[in-house]
Amino acid sequence: MVKTALIYPPVSDPTSGYHSLCCLAGYARQYGFEDIDIIDSNIDSWLYTVAPEQIGMTMQSVKERSVQLQTREQLTPIEQMELHYALKVQGMNFAEALPAALHTFRDEAAFFDYRLYTSAVETVMLWMDALSLKGFPGQFRGFSLATSGFYNIFSSLDMRDPEITGMISRPFADYYSKELIPGMITGGYSLVGISITYVAQIPFALSMARLIRTSCPEIRIIFGGTAVSDYWKYILDKKDFFAVFDPADACIIGEGESAFVSILQALEHGTPIPASANIALHPRHQAAHDPAALRIKYEDICSFPVPEYSKLPWEKYLSPFPFIYYSPSRGCYWNRCTFCDYGLNTDSPTSPWRQYPLDKIIEDLRTLAVTFKYIYFSVDVLSPALLLKLAAAILEEGLDIRWGAEIRLEEYWTPERCELLHQSGCTAISVGFESGNQRILNLINKGTRVDRLQETIQMFSEAGIGVQIMGFTGFPTETVEDALGSVEFLEKNTMYWTFGGLGQFVLTKGAIIAKEPERFNIHGVRPFEGEDVAWRLHYSEPEDLLADSSRCGPKELTEAKASLRGSLLDRPWVGGVDTAHSMFYHERFGNHILSIIGGANHTPANGDTVMELNGHLLEGHYYLPVHKLFSKKDLDHILDTSEREGKAVTAQNISELLQWWKPDVPGYAEPQEQQLFVRRDGTLFPFPAPMIVFLRKFEHGLSLTELLQHSSQQEFHTKLWQHCISNRFLRLKQPPVTEVYRALDRGGVFS
Numbered sequence: 001m002v003k004t005a006l007i008y009p010p011v012s013d014p015t016s017g018y019h020s021l022c023c024l025a026g027y028a029r030q031y032g033f034e035d036i037d038i039i040d041s042n043i044d045s046w047l048y049t050v051a052p053e054q055i056g057m058t059m060q061s062v063k064e065r066s067v068q069l070q071t072r073e074q075l076t077p078i079e080q081m082e083l084h085y086a087l088k089v090q091g092m093n094f095a096e097a098l099p100a101a102l103h104t105f106r107d108e109a110a111f112f113d114y115r116l117y118t119s120a121v122e123t124v125m126l127w128m129d130a131l132s133l134k135g136f137p138g139q140f141r142g143f144s145l146a147t148s149g150f151y152n153i154f155s156s157l158d159m160r161d162p163e164i165t166g167m168i169s170r171p172f173a174d175y176y177s178k179e180l181i182p183g184m185i186t187g188g189y190s191l192v193g194i195s196i197t198y199v200a201q202i203p204f205a206l207s208m209a210r211l212i213r214t215s216c217p218e219i220r221i222i223f224g225g226t227a228v229s230d231y232w233k234y235i236l237d238k239k240d241f242f243a244v245f246d247p248a249d250a251c252i253i254g255e256g257e258s259a260f261v262s263i264l265q266a267l268e269h270g271t272p273i274p275a276s277a278n279i280a281l282h283p284r285h286q287a288a289h290d291p292a293a294l295r296i297k298y299e300d301i302c303s304f305p306v307p308e309y310s311k312l313p314w315e316k317y318l319s320p321f322p323f324i325y326y327s328p329s330r331g332c333y334w335n336r337c338t339f340c341d342y343g344l345n346t347d348s349p350t351s352p353w354r355q356y357p358l359d360k361i362i363e364d365l366r367t368l369a370v371t372f373k374y375i376y377f378s379v380d381v382l383s384p385a386l387l388l389k390l391a392a393a394i395l396e397e398g399l400d401i402r403w404g405a406e407i408r409l410e411e412y413w414t415p416e417r418c419e420l421l422h423q424s425g426c427t428a429i430s431v432g433f434e435s436g437n438q439r440i441l442n443l444i445n446k447g448t449r450v451d452r453l454q455e456t457i458q459m460f461s462e463a464g465i466g467v468q469i470m471g472f473t474g475f476p477t478e479t480v481e482d483a484l485g486s487v488e489f490l491e492k493n494t495m496y497w498t499f500g501g502l503g504q505f506v507l508t509k510g511a512i513i514a515k516e517p518e519r520f521n522i523h524g525v526r527p528f529e530g531e532d533v534a535w536r537l538h539y540s541e542p543e544d545l546l547a548d549s550s551r552c553g554p555k556e557l558t559e560a561k562a563s564l565r566g567s568l569l570d571r572p573w574v575g576g577v578d579t580a581h582s583m584f585y586h587e588r589f590g591n592h593i594l595s596i597i598g599g600a601n602h603t604p605a606n607g608d609t610v611m612e613l614n615g616h617l618l619e620g621h622y623y624l625p626v627h628k629l630f631s632k633k634d635l636d637h638i639l640d641t642s643e644r645e646g647k648a649v650t651a652q653n654i655s656e657l658l659q660w661w662k663p664d665v666p667g668y669a670e671p672q673e674q675q676l677f678v679r680r681d682g683t684l685f686p687f688p689a690p691m692i693v694f695l696r697k698f699e700h701g702l703s704l705t706e707l708l709q710h711s712s713q714q715e716f717h718t719k720l721w722q723h724c725i726s727n728r729f730l731r732l733k734q735p736p737v738t739e740v741y742r743a744l745d746r747g748g749v750f751s
Contacts (some may be wrong), residue, residue: 002267002582005184009205010172011143011249012042012198013572015105016580017324019310019378020195020225025308025330027257031239033264041180041208042201047316048099048175059094059297062086062133078150088132091616094525097123106316114574114597116733119680121573124318126682131171134542139168143572145200153199154531156235160243162210169207176208181215186349189219190267193260196225199535209247219506222263222275224252232294236532242282242315249273251280254328254344255299255351255553296344301330301354306364309372321663323580324368325378329355332380334408336445337434338520339475341510342380349512350380358386359542362393374583377405391424399425403589404578406430407450409456418463428466428498430578431457432668436489437482442474443520454493461496464516466586466593468577473557474505476513476520476541480557480660480726487560498586498593500577501564507537568597607704611721613695614731679728694720695726700735 006021017040060306066086071080101120104110112118120456128140136150140488147153151164158164164694165637169176184192192212196205209221222599223245232253235241245251250273252259259278266273275281277297307326314322331343331353343351356364368375382405394401409431435441438450462469473483486502507513513520514537522541527534568575574585574597589596675692677685694717697707704721711717 001037002033002190004033004193004264005039005187005189006036006195007039007208008042008195008197009201009208010042010045010169011140011145011200011204013143013579014043014046014317015319015572016317016323016325017043017309017314017517018195018197019307019309019327020197021193022307023304023327024195024256024312025311026191026258028261028264028304028557029308030305031261031264033268034260036308036311037189038308039180039183040313040316041175043313043316044179045172045175048179049171050094050102051129052095054174055094055098058130058134059090062090062130064131066090070395078137082133084684085129085133085137087618087676088465088678088684089126089133091544091618091678092123093128094123094128096271098127102318106320108320111584113322117574118569119734121569122681129682130700134171134173135168142570144198145203147199151203153202154528154533154535156240156244157678159202159206159533160240160246162207162569165203165206168203175276176211181211184216184219189216191220191222191263193224195224196223196227199227199230201225201379202227202231202665206244206247213247218261218266220249221247222250222252222260222273224256224260225250229253229344230535233535234534235526236534241280241533242751244283249282249285252278253280253294254278254296257299257304258297263341273623286525298352298354299330302360306367309368311472318741319580319584320373321374321584323376323583324372325377326364326368326375328361329353329379329382333383334447336379336447338443338445338512339434339505339507341508341514346510349510356382358389359633360392361386361484362397365394365399365401366397369401373401374580374587375401375403376578376580376583377403379406383407384410384417388417388420391421391426394424401425402427402583404428404430404583404586406432406578408451409433411452411456413456413459414457415463418465422463422465426465427583427590428468429460430468430470430500432470433457433481433489434471435473436471436476436486437478440482443475443477450489454489455495457493457496461591466499466582466591467497468582469500470503470577472500472503472505473561476505476522476539478505483557485559487564490564498591499568499575499582500564502561507539509534509537521704571635607708610701610703610733611698611730612701612733613677613698614676615727617692617696617699618676618678620706630673651681677729680731681728685729694722695729698724698730 006024008018008021014019021038025038028034028036049058063086065082067073069083069086072079073082095606101123104113104116104120125142127141129138139149145153145168151158151168153159166173178568192209193211194205196202205223209223212219212221228251231244232238232251234239235244240712241251242248245413250263255278259276262276263273263279273279273281273287275286277295280294309324319441331351332340332349333353335350335353337349339347342349345351365375384407386589387405387407405429407429411650433448433453434444434446436450436453441450457467457469470484473486490497490501509523513522514525517523517539519523520578522539524540525537526539528536528538565575570576570581572581574581576582585593585596675689676696677687677689679685679693704718707717707721708714721730
């Protein structure tokens with residue numbers, strides 16, 4: 001019997017398990033392959049870093065490195081980033097804050113206390129900043145990864161370099177060597193499959209596979225997942241594909257169920273991995289194989305069994321309830337949007353449209369509902385007619401589930417139909433409205449009208465269903481006025497949507513726009529300089545349009561977009577579209593969710609309210625010259641500027657692009673005696689001595705009334721107090737973490 005380990009690598013959402021490996025395990029079981037372990041190394045590796053001894057070692061290293069860097073007169077760009085992030089995190093008491101944060105995420109009462117929740121998120125996000133100091137400082141974007149900076153994920157030269165991917169993976173190196181690899185050695189595995197869903201996981205998966213290859217040379221290794229398929233799709237020279245994925249014996253490109261079983265069958269019979277549909281063999285196994293000639297097969301999804309969700313470690317995730325993704329369809333029934341590029345189809349925007357019949361969905365949900373209450377239909381889109389029949393069937397079956405899905409804003413929807421969905425357990429939907437400008441919608445070929453979009457969003461909201469809305473600016477030929485129209489659309493309908501907003505248009509290779517550029521008045525479509533994995537494309541527009549192009553980032557548009565729900569958290573937290581936590585909050589608070597969140601974050605301007613520092617002062621950091629410190633803001637500015645010019649930022653040219661930054665923060669003064677204040681979210685503020693003296697008064701809690709009793713500048717101090725509250729330098733006095741920790745500890749277990 002072939003024993004298999006299916007691994008989900010870092011770094012990704014820690015709030016729930018991903019379903020791709022569960023689907024593979026369930027499918028393989030039909031063919032008699034049951035000896036399959038699923039290892040979610042994404043959550044395992046992160047939890048390993050928050051063990052007490054790991055926290056202690058990490059923070060001791062941060063402290064020593066910070067002291068070392070501050071003694072130097074000049075710092076390289078990467079050293080400046082190191083110092084910036086070291087100063088951000090070294091004042092945090094992670095030994096207490098991280099266990100409390102874990103408990104907040106897992107305990108139902110604490111989870112729905114939004115003040116505790118946001119504090120837990122800030123703690124965990126700062127811990128990711130601390131972990132980045134083991135790799136490239138600032139490499140993490142929460143539970144994702146920067147795609148460029150000191151390395152470029154879209155450069156096959158960078159990703160084939162073990163030193164670069166090893167450096168990125170160093171935050172989890174101890175887990176790899178002390179937990180994962182020993183498990184591989186003793187596990188008796190014949191096959192290891194690594195599923196890479198997101199591009200941020202690629203460096204970690206490659207480092208992991210190299211270690212497995214070295215430690216267990218007898219194990220066959222395969223890669224699969226959306227990111228692997230996209231790498232194959234977008235790499236300019238297919239011969240370079242296995243230079244990146246060199247540790248693999250084969251890669252599954254596209255849908256993997258049948259390919260996975262054919263590999264298992266080959267290993268069971270002692271025969272070579274077959275060069276069949278969707279399987280790209282490494283040249284060392286088939287030297288004459290042409291990767292570009294790979295045959296792509298689409299599955300008959302109606303034959304799929306219910307996924308093996310029981311193989312995931314549900315007790316480990318950062319959530320109070322299990323939350324599963326379930327995919328009853330593939331592809332898109334509309335399949336006409338000119339910007340869309342998903343799957344491996346070459347003649348249409350997405351993979352072929354396939355959908356489970358209603359009876360199969362109900363049969364699966366009947367099984368799943370025994371264990372799982374929260375289910376998100378993870379699909380490109382579900383057809384309206386099926387959704388309506390599904391809602392009626394759920395009610396008829398009496399299934400007690402809460403569900404969400406991504407849908408199109410069709411004119412099909414009526415108040416009665418929306419109400420039926422809500423009664424069946426639909427708590428939230430996700431919709432791509434794309435643009436509030438009809439001309440742009442027509443160019444997109446969205447098949448929708450702006451006036452009806454507004455009506456449909458309102459109908460869902462009034463039925464009690466949260467509407468998570470997604471759109472973008474920067475579509476070819478769009479002017480600033482067009483883009484501001486999208487902002488105005490969302491502002492006008494602000495009471496009818498909860499989470500989402502406006503992103504930025506990105507052109508990809510398979511989109512109709514890239515294939516027919518003249519139709520969209522663009523030219524010079526090309527990969528970004530320095531990127532041979534053309535995941536995104538640069539292009540030029542007519543000179544007379546450039547002055548008005550929203551992609552040029554005029555301040556008015558940038559600020560307008562940022563104002564749309566700008567204070568909410570992003571993925572994977574409450575506020576991120578389609579996240580487990582957002583679904584839980586939608587289910588608990590309904591369409592009052594924004595008022596609940598807003599009320600929890602509101603700080604009353606009451607003179608008798610005791611306030612404390614929302615962060616900490618770094619002792620001993622006086623007169624820190626600006627030239628010695630730059631931040632993520634600098635790097636982001638460099639990346640934005642470079643991308644507009646169609647250039648990729650790499651470690652080789654970042655020094656040339658760097659421009660020193662004068663911090664644009666309240667209270668900042670030109671270099672003089674100053675000290676650093678670190679706000680609770682990790683933002684650094686260099687302040688002159690008078691501001692520090694004022695902030696220090698609130699270290700142990702103080703009310704404005706008490707402050708003014710000893711003040712000879714009452715008007716000035718009142719305004720400064722208000723300024724500190726509005727900029728979140730002060731917050732309501734809270735009990736110590738240890739007290740909150742004990743009060744919430746019902747079971748006494750935090751690991």
